[in-house]
Amino acid sequence: MGEVxxxxxxxxxxxxxxxxxxxxxxxxxxxxxxxxxxGWLNTGDIGWIAPHHxxxxxxxxxxxxxxxxxxxxxxxxxxxxxxxxxELEEASLKSSLIQQIVVIGQDQRxxxxxxxxNKEEILVTAKKLLIVGADASELSEEKMTSLLYEELRKWTSxxxxxxGPILLVDEPFTIDNGLMTPTMKIRRDxxxxxxxEQIDNLYK
Numbered sequence: 001m002g003e004v005x006x007x008x009x010x011x012x013x014x015x016x017x018x019x020x021x022x023x024x025x026x027x028x029x030x031x032x033x034x035x036x037x038x039g040w041l042n043t044g045d046i047g048w049i050a051p052h053h054x055x056x057x058x059x060x061x062x063x064x065x066x067x068x069x070x071x072x073x074x075x076x077x078x079x080x081x082x083x084x085x086x087e088l089e090e091a092s093l094k095s096s097l098i099q100q101i102v103v104i105g106q107d108q109r110x111x112x113x114x115x116x117x118n119k120e121e122i123l124v125t126a127k128k129l130l131i132v133g134a135d136a137s138e139l140s141e142e143k144m145t146s147l148l149y150e151e152l153r154k155w156t157s158x159x160x161x162x163x164g165p166i167l168l169v170d171e172p173f174t175i176d177n178g179l180m181t182p183t184m185k186i187r188r189d190x191x192x193x194x195x196x197e198q199i200d201n202l203y204k
Contacts, residue, residue: 152166
């Protein structure tokens, strides 16, 4: 709401100083979205300032800015490129083989995705393509992943960015398991936290 918050309260991090740009070149509307009239830049990060304490180890941390994540869904790659994941996710969900998807890649060189596959549709498709026999009751994760890569290439070919490594998970994102909001929006931060170890392994 534009209010200055006290130490310990979480909010949007804004910065000001000679290191901050004066605006986007010949793009006044974009400049107004991130820079206010006083020259404060909205970084899009969520953070808080550590309170000052007179005793204990935390007394050395007073005044430090702690960053906890992004205010928006924008993914910033290690190359400095900004990616809006919704474009890729909406395109991917046109595939009947994908039940749910969350694009990931913050601070990585390339994008990835966490996918809840539609296993029944995948098996039907695999049989049609003769990847497995007509009497098969399941598909290996390797073949499932390969099929999903093909689907992603097919449906996201017109997007600005492409998806690299993917992580398949069995449990759907729901309100009950805390991975969805009451308005049926996926909680990206919660999903990323729950699968942090597997995501780290994706990028090794």
